[in-house]
Amino acid sequence: MQIFDGFKQRFxxxxxxxAMAGKKNPWGAGxxxxxxxxxxxxxxxxxxxxxxxxxEGPRNPWLPGGGSGDGAGGKGRRAPNIEDxxxxxxxxxxxxxxxxxxxxxxxxxxxxxxxxxxxxxxxALIWIGLTSVHFVQPREQAVVTxxxxxxxxxxxxxxxxxxxxxxxxxxxxxVSEIRSEDVPKKLILTGDQNLVDLGYLIRWNIKxxxxxxxxxxxxxxxxxxxxxxxxxxxxxxxxLDAVISGEGRADIEQNVxxxxxxxxxxxGSGINVQGIEIDKSDPPEQVIEAFNDVLAAQQNAxxxxxxxxxxxxxxxxxxxxxAAAFNNIYEEYRLAPEVTRRRLYYETMEAVLANTDKTFxxxxxxxxxxxxxxxxxxxxxxxxxxxxxxQ
Amino acid sequence: xxxxxxxxxxxxxxxxxAAVAAAASLFVVPETKQAVIISAGNPTKxxxxxxxxxxxxxxxAGFYWRIxxxxxxxxxERRVLDLDMDNQQVLTSDQQRLQVNAYARFRIIQPRIMxxxxxxxxxxxxxxxxxxxxxxxxxxxxxxxxxxxxxxxxNAMTNIRDQLDRQARExxxxxxxxxxxxxxxxEGTPLQAAFTRMQSERQEEAATIRAQGRKNAQIIRxxxxxxxxxxxxxxxxxxxxxxDFYRAMQSYRTTFINAEGxxxxxxxxxxxxxxxxxxx
Numbered sequence: 001m002q003i004f005d006g007f008k009q010r011f012x013x014x015x016x017x018x019a020m021a022g023k024k025n026p027w028g029a030g031x032x033x034x035x036x037x038x039x040x041x042x043x044x045x046x047x048x049x050x051x052x053x054x055x056e057g058p059r060n061p062w063l064p065g066g067g068s069g070d071g072a073g074g075k076g077r078r079a080p081n082i083e084d085x086x087x088x089x090x091x092x093x094x095x096x097x098x099x100x101x102x103x104x105x106x107x108x109x110x111x112x113x114x115x116x117x118x119x120x121x122x123x124a125l126i127w128i129g130l131t132s133v134h135f136v137q138p139r140e141q142a143v144v145t146x147x148x149x150x151x152x153x154x155x156x157x158x159x160x161x162x163x164x165x166x167x168x169x170x171x172x173x174x175v176s177e178i179r180s181e182d183v184p185k186k187l188i189l190t191g192d193q194n195l196v197d198l199g200y201l202i203r204w205n206i207k208x209x210x211x212x213x214x215x216x217x218x219x220x221x222x223x224x225x226x227x228x229x230x231x232x233x234x235x236x237x238x239x240l241d242a243v244i245s246g247e248g249r250a251d252i253e254q255n256v257x258x259x260x261x262x263x264x265x266x267x268g269s270g271i272n273v274q275g276i277e278i279d280k281s282d283p284p285e286q287v288i289e290a291f292n293d294v295l296a297a298q299q300n301a302x303x304x305x306x307x308x309x310x311x312x313x314x315x316x317x318x319x320x321x322x323a324a325a326f327n328n329i330y331e332e333y334r335l336a337p338e339v340t341r342r343r344l345y346y347e348t349m350e351a352v353l354a355n356t357d358k359t360f361x362x363x364x365x366x367x368x369x370x371x372x373x374x375x376x377x378x379x380x381x382x383x384x385x386x387x388x389x390x391q
Numbered sequence: 392x393x394x395x396x397x398x399x400x401x402x403x404x405x406x407x408x409a410a411v412a413a414a415a416s417l418f419v420v421p422e423t424k425q426a427v428i429i430s431a432g433n434p435t436k437x438x439x440x441x442x443x444x445x446x447x448x449x450x451x452a453g454f455y456w457r458i459x460x461x462x463x464x465x466x467x468e469r470r471v472l473d474l475d476m477d478n479q480q481v482l483t484s485d486q487q488r489l490q491v492n493a494y495a496r497f498r499i500i501q502p503r504i505m506x507x508x509x510x511x512x513x514x515x516x517x518x519x520x521x522x523x524x525x526x527x528x529x530x531x532x533x534x535x536x537x538x539x540x541x542x543x544x545x546n547a548m549t550n551i552r553d554q555l556d557r558q559a560r561e562x563x564x565x566x567x568x569x570x571x572x573x574x575x576x577x578e579g580t581p582l583q584a585a586f587t588r589m590q591s592e593r594q595e596e597a598a599t600i601r602a603q604g605r606k607n608a609q610i611i612r613x614x615x616x617x618x619x620x621x622x623x624x625x626x627x628x629x630x631x632x633x634x635d636f637y638r639a640m641q642s643y644r645t646t647f648i649n650a651e652g653x654x655x656x657x658x659x660x661x662x663x664x665x666x667x668x669x670x671x
Contacts, residue, residue, distance in 0.1 A: 147453075148419055150422065151452065193540070193585070217470040232571075267567065287593065293597045300604060301605075313615075315615045315616065319619035319622040345640065349643075358658060
């Protein structure tokens with residue numbers, strides 16, 4: 001640099017000659033001073049840099065660099081320049097990516113070196129706080145295991161402390177909640193080899209949480225299967241009528257409960273069966289008509305009996321009425337038999353004859369000629385007159 | 392800050408290597424599993440093997456080490472497992488067909504044998520399932536249809552369990568329980584026949600009920616008739632002659648006055664009614 005500077009100072013005019021020589025270089029920046037032209041050479045030597053950025057970039061930034069002057073010779077100046085390039089570019093590096101990427105992440109938190117430990121400790125404290133306090137709800141219990149492995153303890157409702165998460169792991173489960181499984185209607189064989197369409201409800205909860213968690217691979221499925229087994233064997237002890245009519249229902253429910261609890265206890269399932277409710281027990285759909293017809297037959301029989309009772313009531317009432325009437329008249333008759341008899345006779349004949357056509361034959365020995373046709377005609381006339389009169 | 396990397400590079404790298412090594416060689420055995428450690432293809436060690444009287448918390452569950460790459464860990468279920476049998480037709484000793492659906496509950500008690508002979512749980516189940524079917528068929532085939540519906544089935548189930556258990560032990564499993572979930576009539580003719588029988592039974596019942604109703608009605612009517620006759624007899628029996636007269640009078644009124652249609656009468660003078668008329 002000093003050489004060039006000396007040229008510049010002493011032979012200000014002759015710099016053109018040098019510039020002329022500079023024209024020959026591939027950068028073609030002939031109009032600039034020799035300083036600039038020579039400054040470009042190092043960039044050419046750092047061939048592994050992307051040339052796209054370099055073509056413009058290096059020219060100006062390096063000018064002050066050249067100007068400051070390290071005091072080194074032309075050759076000595078070039079080598080440090082490459083290192084400078086890396087060093088100075090360092091902080092701006094991220095947009096380039098490439099080598100040394102991770103180096104550039106750290107300086108992004110430059111608020112003093114103490115920031116990172118504080119952050120780490122803070123996060124750790126929050127983590128410990130969140131994962132080592134457990135508020136177990138009133139109906140829940142929680143199982144604590146070491147690293148998800150060995151069982152440690154069962155937590156009861158309330159505030160509980162454990163080691164933070166990966167060390168002790170806590171699984172809370174609602175143990176008092178009654179779970180119910182609705183088993184849809186299915187055909188079940190009864191003791192008299194009939195079929196009944198039966199649906200029921202199982203209510204259960206967790207008796208022992210550790211057993212429930214660790215003993216059975218699939219507790220829910222086991223509940224259902226135990227219930228079905230128990231239900232079918234209990235129904236098989238009853239006749240169809242007992243199952244359908246409901247008289248045996250309480251019995252069956254009790255049997256199922258006992259059996260089911262027995263099975264589940266034998267597996268050590270930690271499950272408590274609260275109750276079994278048969279909600280539907282009907283004859284199979286295919287034969288329901290016949291069953292309904294039995295009900296209809298019962299209605300019919302009732303109806304027949306009711307009709308007979310009605311008849312009986314009417315008949316008896318009538319008989320009693322008639323008897324009472326006869327008794328009354330008989331009392332009178334007994335007091336005055338002849339008179340009463342006559343009176344009754346005349347009253348009756350009077351009423352009868354007043355209402356009828358009469359033909360009276362008095363002559364003795366005359367063969368009575370009965371003009372039946374005449375009689376009929378007259379009665380027809382009377383009928384037609386009555387009709388006309390009506391019109 | 393880049394100094395952290397530069398200053399502690401060694402420490403960071405060694406921690407990372409330690410973490411990877413730990414991840415590769417540490418393993419957790421939960422309470423629900425037994426672990427078989429297989430070194431170069433041979434099951435050598437068993438961790439957390441099932442023992443019936445061990446309370447949870449004092450089992451072998453927890454952290455264990457293995458030599459990475461050389462030792463492999465196979466987890467085997469420690470809980471009670473479910474072996475389901477699909478619907479199977481069984482012919483009973485009285486030649487009735489029955490559709491049976493059963494299940495077994497079992498536990499792997501010899502994980503080493505299980506791993507050696509079966510492989511894993513899924514394969515064990517597929518080995519046991521045909522055994523269950525054949526044992527069940529054999530045992531139920533000796534019994535009558537009716538006895539399968541009753542409590543005597545309990546005996547059959549014990550036999551089935553024992554037989555199945557004997558064979559399951561070969562695979563390191565213990566059968567806890569075998570139960571028939573459902574014993575149904577097969578679809579098609581047997582089921583249809585049962586329906587028809589139920590139907591005819593009900594038809595018979597309906598007809599009986601109707602006949603009974605008619606019978607009862609008849610009895611009620613007859614009793615009423617008898618009662619009425621009794622009442623009549625008690626009253627009229629006091630004086631049959633007067634009854635005859637009285638009833639005749641009533642009858643005349645009913646016949647001639649209240650009856651429908653015109654009545655004509657041809658009367659002879661001999662009639663009692665005209666006694667006074669004749670001046671006698």
